[in-house]
Amino acid sequence: MAIAPLSLPAAQALSETDSVKSTFFRPTTVEGGISVGQVLTMDRYQRAWMESAASRGVHWGWRRRTLFAPDGYAADYNYPEWGVTLQMMDYAGVKMRKTPSPDWGMAVPVDYSSSPGAVFSLVGSFSRPLFRTGKWQMGYALEEGLAFCTRPYAKERNIDNELTGGHWLIHFGASLYAARRLDKHWSLRGDLAFRHVSNGATYRPNKGLNAVLPTLSLQYDLDETGVPQVNVPKASFVKGAFWRIGASVGVRTLIEDWLRTQYATSPSDAEYRTGDFKRYAVANLQLDRMYRYARRWATGLGGDLFYTPYVRTLQNREVPEGSTAKYSCWSGGIALKHEAYYGDFSAYVHLGLYLWRHTGKMQSFDETPYYERVGVRWNPPRWKGMSVQFGIKAHRLKADFTELGIGFQW
Structure with a gap:
């Protein structure tokens, strides 16, 4: 290995x-x-x-x-x-x-x-x-x-x-x-x-x-x-820093749809307390500077850029209803990132702080100024620095979206 x-x-x-x-x-x-x-x-x-x-x-x-x-x-x-x-x-x-x-x-x-x-x-x-x-x-x-x-x-x-x-x-x-x-x-x-x-x-x-x-x-x-x-002999390890750039796509449903159909829809309506919900795509880019200070650990700081087009749907729905909240399909944050390695695999956990984010009137109820990410990464040795990752982004440990992505480090 x-x-x-x-x-x-x-x-x-x-x-x-x-x-x-x-x-x-x-x-x-x-x-x-x-x-x-x-x-x-x-x-x-x-x-x-x-x-x-x-x-x-x-x-x-x-x-x-x-x-x-x-x-x-x-x-x-x-x-x-x-x-x-x-x-x-x-x-x-x-x-x-x-x-x-x-x-x-x-x-x-x-x-x-x-x-x-x-x-x-x-x-x-x-x-x-x-x-x-x-x-x-x-x-x-x-x-x-x-x-x-x-x-x-x-x-x-x-x-x-x-x-x-x-x-x-x-x-x-x-x-x-x-x-x-x-x-x-x-x-x-x-x-x-x-x-x-x-x-x-x-x-x-x-x-x-x-x-x-x-x-x-x-x-x-x-x-x-x-x-x-x-x-038995084992390989030595040399500490060092590296850059990683990553991109991922994710999927989510909206809590706004859940609350609307559960509590603000008439029992005579076909959508009343429905179990059918539309899924929305999201995407994000990451740029991280990491330091591998032990064979099994690396820690660093990174920037995250999120693209959430579902916010436009919320804006078109909520503004006619009188909402004065701010809306933007783009948001960004900075995050402390830690990764634990075992061979070609690693598990990561991130704790981030939004620098800007405007997702409508439910933002203060459903989100926090900070966010978490957890997931696993595979670094195929033949891919020369490429990696594949699967993870979840969350607020207060409650999922925001599930994502699949690729990365490259040098």
Whole structure:
């Protein structure tokens, strides 16, 4: 596995030593377990229609514990674990219902409670041990994957489910974990997990389902023997700075359309509380100056330019209604950017501040002066500095749009 392409000197071999830190945990394991927890109520609006939040689930998975790697990443992350897991979460205990209130405008309350049903997720995971000794291992884990919801929002039969707006959802998870060896093959692992599924603003509703789920897993190692201590050469790393330019296109739906059809449309209208929403394209350019100060980390500052033509649609709709808000299809910001690398892949997180942005009368309600971006990037070694990225831009952790892009660094 090669170091992700950067404007850095070529890696030099034989300068560092890569060694297995522990012989206790064997390389390959299968597991099964349970989760019991609660769906979180994120704000006052959600609190008004949440009735109950109990959640439970089961999962089955496979993990591969890293032994050593000559590129140095395994040692830098203290020999992490990679896994694939199938999760089945039962959210039938999560109930939502809007009771009669003038806050709902023209929406007529229904006589039943809505629920997300079950959510099936296929996820990849990365577990980094922070502490390993004797029979114990502790660390953190990250998950990313695809989810399927059995009971998304539906006007006819699930009208108050604002958590999941479609069958197909994006899954993200993060946890703190501890594992204990029981005997030669068996071990027990506990995670204090946070899990999120949503459609990334590609459809409505887009409240998203956020849950805290303590999880217990029973693990069985497939290997008969532990791995002995080994020493192998690994590539050296040289610090350095680089530029990156990127372009991406994204898709989103409008919260304005959701609020209009939910609360400002007559029950006799065909669009009343509809589940069909138009998707709008967005685009953006990025120019970043990054500093790779460690094999696994780079941090820097960048400028973002956004093109959001849907703002013209909002202007044409809202100005005749008396809106005095400002409108512009262009906006820009400056962002602090951090990236974590493992081989040819990296995960990024950005925290940005708008320098200018005018998106109409809902801007102060739905947006903040700052924005976040998270995603993953692939740096194919044969592409000579080119990269492909997939991510989500958000305000207060609520998706603004989902994007796919390319980049070039030098």
